[in-house]
Amino acid sequence: MKPLRLPRSFYARAATEVAPALLGQVLVRAFPDGTRATARIVEVEAYGPGDPASHAFRGMTPRNATMFGPPGHVYVYFTYGMHFCMNAVCGRVGEGTAVLVRAGEPLEGVEGMRARRGREPILELCSGPGRLAQAIAVDRSDDGADLVDGDSLWVERASRSEAIGSGMRVGVRETTRPWRYWLEGNPFVSRGRPGPPTPKARPSLVSSVTP
DNA sequence: CATATGATCCGCT
DNA sequence: GCGGATCATATGA
Numbered sequence: 001m002k003p004l005r006l007p008r009s010f011y012a013r014a015a016t017e018v019a020p021a022l023l024g025q026v027l028v029r030a031f032p033d034g035t036r037a038t039a040r041i042v043e044v045e046a047y048g049p050g051d052p053a054s055h056a057f058r059g060m061t062p063r064n065a066t067m068f069g070p071p072g073h074v075y076v077y078f079t080y081g082m083h084f085c086m087n088a089v090c091g092r093v094g095e096g097t098a099v100l101v102r103a104g105e106p107l108e109g110v111e112g113m114r115a116r117r118g119r120e121p122i123l124e125l126c127s128g129p130g131r132l133a134q135a136i137a138v139d140r141s142d143d144g145a146d147l148v149d150g151d152s153l154w155v156e157r158a159s160r161s162e163a164i165g166s167g168m169r170v171g172v173r174e175t176t177r178p179w180r181y182w183l184e185g186n187p188f189v190s191r192g193r194p195g196p197p198t199p200k201a202r203p204s205l206v207s208s209v210t211p
Numbered sequence: 212c213a214t215a216t217g218a219t220c221c222g223c224t
Numbered sequence: 225g226c227g228g229a230t231c232a233t234a235t236g237a
Contacts, residue, residue, distance in 0.1 A: 045218070047218075053218070054218090058234085062233090063232080063234085077218085078231080078232060078233090079219070079231090080217065080219045080220080080229085080231080080232095081217095081229070081231035081232075082219075082220075082229075082230060083220070085218065102218085128219070128220070129218070129219075130219050130220060170218065170219090171218055171219080
């Protein structure tokens with residue numbers, strides 16, 4: 001395994017631990033021709049066991065089977081008839097817990113991202129789960145890919161200076177789990193949808209997290 | 212089979 | 225800000 005790459009043990013924890021720890025790390029998409037598209041992770045959401053908002057809540061189905069597999073793999077799902085969203089499987093086998101990668105700050109391969117997205121503004125390339133997936137060319141064929149031993153998708157360790165904010169997850173009505181995490185003040189964080197309980201209330205601050 | 216339901220994005224106002 | 229686009233999946237008839 002490459003030295004910069006996050007190891008299996010990083011993912012083999014509760015999604016609520018993995019999620020904030022992923023902020024600031026670099027998501028790498030490696031293409032067969034040797035080029036790369038990379039983005040710094042700036043926003044994530046945790047989906048835990050016993051969590052009604054989680055795809056895994058009602059048990060395993062063919063669609064969400066990857067979520068119940070080993071940690072460190074990618075769970076990709078298709079939604080709203082047009083968007084793919086990318087998750088990192090966490091916890092232990094059979095647990096069904098993951099972190100949704102919601103937004104990134106484009107680093108390498110920005111022109112390719114623009115081409116795939118059909119949009120110019122760098123702020124609109126990866127600011128949203130569907131946008132991010134499209135920008136780095138993640139789709140159904142990546143479901144199950146191994147972030148630790150695979151050769152197409154992984155996460156590299158990087159330093160982070162910003163504070164971490166947390167609040168309600170986007171599109172989740174339940175208000176007892178503030179499991180959306182972002183880099184405070186980072187302009188690439190998605191606006192998200194103004195959910196019913198608007199996170200107007202001061203977002204809580206998470207003390208620094210290290211794996 | 213038929214239908215309800217989204218962890219959303221975009222264009223237009 | 226609003227609403228349309230657009231379809232896989234799960235569930236119930």
